[in-house]
Amino acid sequence: MARYPTKQAVSAGGLVFEDRPDGRWVVLISRRSAAGQLQWTLPKGGLEQGEDLEAAAVREVREETGLRSQITEKLGVVDYWFVWRPDEVRYHKYVHYYLMAFVEGDTQVHDDEAEDVAWMPIAEAVRRMTHTNERRLVSAADPAAVTAASGAAENAQPEGGAAGTQAPTHRA
Secondary structure, eight states: OOOEEEEEEEEEEEEEEEEEEEEEEEEEEEOOOTTSOOEEEEEEEEEEEEETHHHHHHHHHHHHHHHEEEEEEEEEEEEEEEEETTTTTTEEEEEEEEEEEEEETTSSOOOOSSSEEEEEHHHHHHOOOOOOHHHHHHHHHEEEEEHHHHHHHHHHHHTTTTOOOOOOOOOO
16 A cells, blocks of 8 residues: 555544433534445544634534534544555544534434435434444433443442442453
8 A cells, every 4th residue: 555644634523412312412414435435424524724622513513414503512532544645645534523402403404415414313323323433422312321330320329338349341
């Protein structure tokens, strides 16, 4: 394989959510990979001149989903490597993701970067998502999973004593 120069790239995006009586619903977009395969993912994109990460995330989500949203917290940063052959550059990309509360809008009014935009229960979104690193972020935004984990931890404490000091292991 040819040796390409390495550059960094930064993007921002978000997970739009709405808490409903039947649980947390979130928005995913679908787009085609370079190989033509449908991928379900979070909306994201590059920063424009003079834009900070949060402003870019809100703008990109609005453009790609048709929804106006408000940042509630930072979800995390995903990084990965890819080669952009037209420029013969190897990129180390960092994508900053935010959890965003739905304000208003219509998923039918999105730009052409997304083939489809869909609301779905968070558990379905996690199952449908293409990229494992994004799936982890979305799983962490599920209040039902956090509540279940907290309840399990409380129930695991021995009677009359403190919980053990060894933390459970988590494989990512």
